[in-house]
Amino acid sequence: QVQLVQSGAEVRKPGASVKVSCKVSGDSFREISWHWVRQTAAKGLEWMGGFDPTDGLITYAQKFRGRVIMTEDSSTDTASMELTSLRNEDTAVYYCMIGMGRTWGQGTLVTVSS
Amino acid sequence: DIQMTQSPSAVSASVGDRVTITCRASQGISNSLAWFQQKPGKVPQRLIYASSSLQSGVPSRFSGSGSGTEFVLTISSLQPGDSATYFCLQHNSFPLTFGGGTKVEIK
Numbered sequence A: 001q002v003q004l005v006q007s008g009a010e011v012r013k014p015g016a017s018v019k020v021s022c023k024v025s026g027d028s029f030r031e032i033s034w035h036w037v038r039q040t041a042a043k044g045l046e047w048m049g050g051f052d053p054t055d056g057l058i059t060y061a062q063k064f065r066g067r068v069i070m071t072e073d074s075s076t077d078t079a080s081m082e083l084t085s086l087r088n089e090d091t092a093v094y095y096c097m098i099g100m101g102r103t104w105g106q107g108t109l110v111t112v113s114s
Numbered sequence B: 001d002i003q004m005t006q007s008p009s010a011v012s013a014s015v016g017d018r019v020t021i022t023c024r025a026s027q028g029i030s031n032s033l034a035w036f037q038q039k040p041g042k043v044p045q046r047l048i049y050a051s052s053s054l055q056s057g058v059p060s061r062f063s064g065s066g067s068g069t070e071f072v073l074t075i076s077s078l079q080p081g082d083s084a085t086y087f088c089l090q091h092n093s094f095p096l097t098f099g100g101g102t103k104v105e106i107k
Helices: none
Strands: A003-006 A010-012 A018-025 A034-040 A044-052 A057-060 A068-073 A078-083 A092-098 A108-112 B004-007 B010-013 B019-025 B033-038 B045-049 B062-067 B070-075 B084-090 B102-106
Touching (some): A003 A092, A018 A108, A034 A078, A044 A068, A044 A078, A044 B084, A057 A068, B004 B084, B010 B019, B019 B033, B019 B084, B019 B102, B070 B084
Parallel strands (some): B010 B102
Antiparallel strands (some): A018 A078, A068 A078, A092 A108, B033 B045, B033 B084, B084 B102
């Protein structure tokens, strides 16, 4: 059974960066579509970007372009999402998901506060 | 971007009732739509994929239908454990977009 395990909760000040990781077991990130999604009470679920194995490319949502970097390390079966220039409104639960929602990580709460 | 308009935003129904939730896409997405259930503080769980295929392990009272721009999730006989928020996801094209969610409450 495929599982995704994310890194733990983070607290950052405005302007800082945060990196959240997501380790897969039972599959390989190189062969599946994977995505980062965040959830807030105000805006619901937002897709931030993801990897399409059919073309091997990572696509970012326009809203986050220039502020987000998503990577995948096949040697450790870990995907990561780094969000820079954090703002208070980036406070959210961040999820990795694969297979168009077939499996989700447990979520990582990122709190941005001065 | 494809907009997903979900309705209603909330519904209150009794145990045994039939509940339907609709997602409308701003342009055709074939059958590239999934439905999820999320309980407070929990991770979303996929119920339906490819518009009408039931995820393994999901009770058969959940069903999905539709193609193109209009999609429906039906709970044929509402059970107490179905109290949750339901939302749709279109994955026909990037950016992936979600419906706004429907909160289902048991009367």
